[in-house]
Amino acid sequence: MHSAAIIVSPISNFPPRTYLFPPAIQNSPPQFSAATHPLRKMAFLGGLASKIGAVASGGDHSGAGSQTLAEYMGKGGANVGDELVVLFTHLEYACKRIAALVASPFSSSLGKISGAAVGGAERDRPKPLDIVANEIVLSSLKNSGKVAVMASEEDDAPVWLADDGPFVVVLDPLDGSRNIDASIPTGTIFGIYKKLEEIDHLPVEEKSLLNSLQSGTKLIASGYVLYSSATLLCASFGSGTHGFTLDHSTGDFILTHPDIKIPPRGQIYSVNDARYFDWPEGLRRYIDTVRQGKGKHPKKYSARYICSLVADFHRTLLYGGIAMNPRDHLRLVYEANPLSFLAEQAGGKGSDGKVRILSLQPVKLHQRLPLFLGSPDDIEELESYGDVQQKVNPGYDV
Ligand SMILES: O=P(O)(O)OC[C@H]1O[C@](O)(COP(=O)(O)O)[C@@H](O)[C@@H]1O
DSSP: OBOTTOOOGGGGGSOSSOOSSOHHHHTOOTTSOTTTOHHHHHHHHHHHHHHHHHHHHOSOOTTTTTOBHHHHHSTTTTOOOHHHHHHHHHHHHHHHHHHHHHTSTTHHHHTSOOSSOOOGGGGGSOOHHHHHHHHHHHHHHHHHSOEEEEEETTBSSOEEOOTTOOEEEEEEEEETGGGGGGTOOEEEEEEEEEOOGGGTTSOHHHHHHHHHTOOGGGOSEEEEEEESSSEEEEEESSSOOEEEEEETTTTEEEEEETTOOOOSSOSEEEOOGGGGGGSOHHHHHHHHHHHTTOSSSOSOOEEOOOSOHHHHHHHHHHHOSEEEEEEEEEEIIIIIHHHHHHHHHTTOEEESSSSBGGGOOOOSTTOEEEEEEEOHHHHHHHHTTOOOOBOOOOOOOO
């Protein structure tokens, strides 16, 4: 959390113009023939990549590999309404800028906390990269004219943007940025609500807060953008969860993973298990059991943990199993609700270890909680162990 007004010095190193495409390709020299022109090659590869993605995702692929996100949202597709299309166009643009930023030579230095040694709560302090990402999204959402309030993990309080904006956006602009030095994937997470018209008469501070504290059951859309070997935007508008891969040759997000269905059961658990000795007995027993293949699924589970929520969640959505953080660390409003909405829309579950995440009424903007996301059978089995929430949360150095 920080005040959005603090812009620290390394940002001045950030180039004023963010290139979406490599400069060499933007100004491609004339000696290339039509057949060997880099743009043509990239377009071909982009199309190929979309098709490969579509094949890899399994399931019904009608439209996969050719439909853009804008087309999907439009009248010939999900028909989500013009106002939401405008909002999304601006959000997409912001995420493309963040994608370019995290892939740039500046990301490593912007990813470092300046000043004192890192440790404990210090570890969670925002880095310049988080702050720039936050500013990028804020400016895009403001320009959209469609957002009344934006509540960001990086800000102490929600920001009121436009009286006539029909939507409320909650988000974590850049999750996992502590990994950026090692070029490990990062992500943006967002949730969208309708503005509560009935409280329009309240003072700005009050209505900003109440609009942002809506229950997850009121989400009209949510999504994440994964910045990895591919930049992938996964979204749900309340009718399934769909993945769109950024085609760098055109700048479009292309539908590559239509109607993602999480496997009912996986064989992977994802958790920071260096915390094993801080876990309650139930969670230890659960992990010990599935590791040995002695749970309801008679196979030994494997572990995968990137320590980057969007990446760990994305893998879980595709392969099944559980992605978890059993301590009070992740935020209900910005992370748990939007990702639980996506999990449920894909046939999965989001739980705090006891109850459905979406059933929780947020009481504080930056409320933290244990989070378990994944395959329905795995989540149910985990919950049956009862005691899975890590209550000891000493603050960790790394
Ligand atoms: O230290 P832990 O408990 O493994 O937490 C790691 C998690 O924290 C995060 O880095 C998010 O932390 P922040 O919200 O403080 O950035 C996730 O990406 C990751 O899943």
